[in-house]
Amino acid sequence: GLRAAALLAATSRRAAAAWPGDPEPPDPALEEAERARRRRAAVRLQRLRRELGGGRGAPERTLTWEAMEQMRFLRQELPEEWPPERLAQGFGVSPDVVRRVLRGRGCPPPRRRQRQDERALSAAPGAGAGCEVRAPDGTLLYRLPRGRGGPGPGAQ
Secondary structure, eight states, X not given: OXXXXXXXXXXXXXXXXXXXXXXXXOOHHXXXXXXXHHHHHHHHHHHHHHHTTXXXXXXXXXXXXXXXXXXXXXXXXXXXXXXXXHHHHHHTSOHHHHHHHHHOOOOOOHHHHHHHHHHHHHHSOSSSGGGEEEOTTSOEEEEXXXXXXXXXXXXX
């Protein structure tokens, strides 16, 4: 109604003043207010980025494709025994990473997959419980393969 008409009128006045060759120069007070609004928005966005970690894109890969497939399998076959929080604890990642893995279904070409696995294995812990996933009854379900950043099958 009236509010929309007022907004359209204000917009058309600003747009009309912005045309080159227009005899009416833009209002300096309006321009300064717009610059101040943009500065405040930029500062707010920078502060938000700092608080949220500042990194862009997906987090650094810490799981191999084999581990991600195992995670999807456990969640699909035994959902009541493997909620996302338990998967996160078992695989040594955050619940956010588990949600991203369970949501994603893509499979990259073999060379890219190998590079991603190498990157994940270089970031993997050297030894200990972070390299194994055990079922609620204690049986071993998953361990990083020998020579790929984790202990071999006989190591303890």
